[in-house]
Amino acid sequence: MRYILLFMVFLVVLAACKYQEPTPSVNSFELRVGDTAEYGDLSLKFLGVSEDSRCPQGVQCIWAGRVVTLFQVVIDSEPAFLEVTTEGPTIIKKSTPVDWDYYVRLVAVSPVSMQGVSIAVEEYVISLNIKKDIGS
Secondary structure, eight states, X not given: OHHHHHHHHHHHXXXXXXXXXXXXXXXXXXXXXXXXXXXXXXXXXXXXXXXXXXXXXXXXXXXOOOEEEEEEEEETTEEEEEEEETXXXXXXXXXXXXXXXXXXXXXXXXXOOBTTBOOOGGGOEEEEEEEEEETO
16 A cells, blocks of 8 residues: 555656756847857848837837847858847748757847937947747
C-alpha cells in the first residue's frame, strides 16, 4: 500500500511538471545613424528616421504618434531595405532548409520630442531588440 501511495505521488508530481521549449535569446542594440547591429547572419545598418510624429513632451495629444526608422538589411549577403516602427515588431522571414524568423522591435528612441524643436538626424539614438525564432 505504501508503494502504491508513493507511486501515485510520483505520478502527480510528474504530471505537474511541464516541458518548456527554450526561450530564444533577445539581443539588444543601441544605435546611432550609420551604426550596424549584427546578430547571426543578419546585419542591420541604421540609415535614419523617415518619420517622427511622437507627441511632444508637455503637450496633450489624442495620438501618441510613432517613429519610423530605415535600415539596410543584409541576410546571407543579400541586401534589402527595411522599415521598423515603434508600433510593433517587424518580422524578417527566411525559408531555406530551416524556416526561421527574426523579430526586430524598436523599443526606445531618443532624444524626446519637444514642441518647436527639430531633431537633427545625427542626434537620434535608438534601442532595438532582435530575436531569432527557429521553426516558426
